Amino acid sequence: MGKTLEDVFLKAFEENQQKLVRICSVYSKNSEDTKDLLQEVLINIWKSMPSFKGKSSIDTWMYRITLNTCLRFQSKTIKKQKRFIAMDSIVIVNEQTEAKTTESNEKLIKLRSCINALNKADKAIITLYLEKVPYKDISIITGLTENHIAVKIKRIKLKLLNCINELS
Secondary structure: OOOOOOHHHHHHHHHHHHHHHHHHHHHEEEEEHHHHHHHHHHHHHHHHHHHHHOOOOHHHHHHHHHHHHHHHHHHHHHHHHOOOOOOOOOOOOOOOHHOOHHHHHHHHHHHHHHHOOOOHHHHHHHHHHHHHOOOHHHHHHHHOOOOHHHHHHHHHHHHHHHHHHHOO
C-alpha cells in the first residue's frame, strides 16, 4: 500500500522536528513565539505538500518553507516593534539551556545576540549551517552557489567571532 500525503508529512516532521524548532527559535523572542512560529511553519508545510515535486530532498524543502515563514514572521515582528517598546533587556532562555552552566548560558546568549544582529541572508545561512544542513542544500534553499555559501559562512563566522569578542 502506497504512502499517503499524511504519512509522508508525519514521517518528515518526525525526522526534522528538532531542527525546525531550533530554526524557529532563532527567529523568536521566547518559547511561546517559537511554538506559534512552529505551528505556522507546519501549517505552511502541510498546505504545500501537494506541490512538493521531489526536486530536492523533503528535508531541504521543509527548511526552505521554514526559513520563508520565519522571515515573514520576523517582518511582522519588526512592524509590531515600531508600535511597541521592545524589552530587549529581558532574556528568556529555553528549557534545554537552563540545565547548562551559567558560563555556557552566557556564551549562548552572546551567540544568539550576535546572530540576531546579522542581516536576514546571513542569519538564514548561519542558522542552516548550525543545524548541519549540507552546503548543497543551503545552496538550493537560498539560491546561491555552494562556493558562495562556503565563502559567506567563513565571513559570517568571522563576524560572529568579532561580535562575541566585543561583548566579552
